[in-house]
Amino acid sequence: MCEANAYLRSDGKEEMLMEMVDKIIPQDGGLVLEDIFGRRQVIKARIAELALVEHRIVLEKEAEK
Amino acid sequence: MCEANAYLRSDGKEEMLMEMVDKIIPQDGGLVLEDIFGRRQVIKARIAELALVEHRIVLEKEAEK
Numbered sequence: 647m648c649e650a651n652a653y654l655r656s657d658g659k660e661e662m663l664m665e666m667v668d669k670i671i672p673q674d675g676g677l678v679l680e681d682i683f684g685r686r687q688v689i690k691a692r693i694a695e696l697a698l699v700e701h702r703i704v705l706e707k708e709a710e711k
Numbered sequence: 712m713c714e715a716n717a718y719l720r721s722d723g724k725e726e727m728l729m730e731m732v733d734k735i736i737p738q739d740g741g742l743v744l745e746d747i748f749g750r751r752q753v754i755k756a757r758i759a760e761l762a763l764v765e766h767r768i769v770l771e772k773e774a775e776k
Contacts, residue, residue: 648766667763668762668764669760670758694737695734696768697734698715698732698733698734698763699713
């Protein structure tokens with residue numbers, strides 16, 4: 647399975663937000679994350695970096711906009 | 712390996728943009744795509760959808776901004 651873990655970066659630190667993420671859909675200024683079990687989470691953030699081979703998705707809160 | 716294929720969606724159709732994408736980094740209003748061999752491509756587009764289990768990344772050109 648090629649899911650990834652989503653981390654939220656703030657102040658240079660990353661914390662785990664959601665494991666086994668399958669889908670991400672940008673929506674209404676935020677992101678809808680869905681894991682491989684279909685569980686969803688909506689977060690006001692943007693994608694800062696994807697590194698799929700490392701199974702990493704890094705998100706950042708929308709700040710200066 | 713958990714790379715994905717990147718498709719560019721326009722007018723409801725999707726065309727293959729880059730295979731075996733490892734990294735995506737948003738930068739300067741566009742995206743830097745890097746495949747598993749380290750080859751890079753920069754495109755003025757945004758992420759429309761990720762579906763990692765299906766190895767799909769769908770991008771869309773920036774339109775009305």
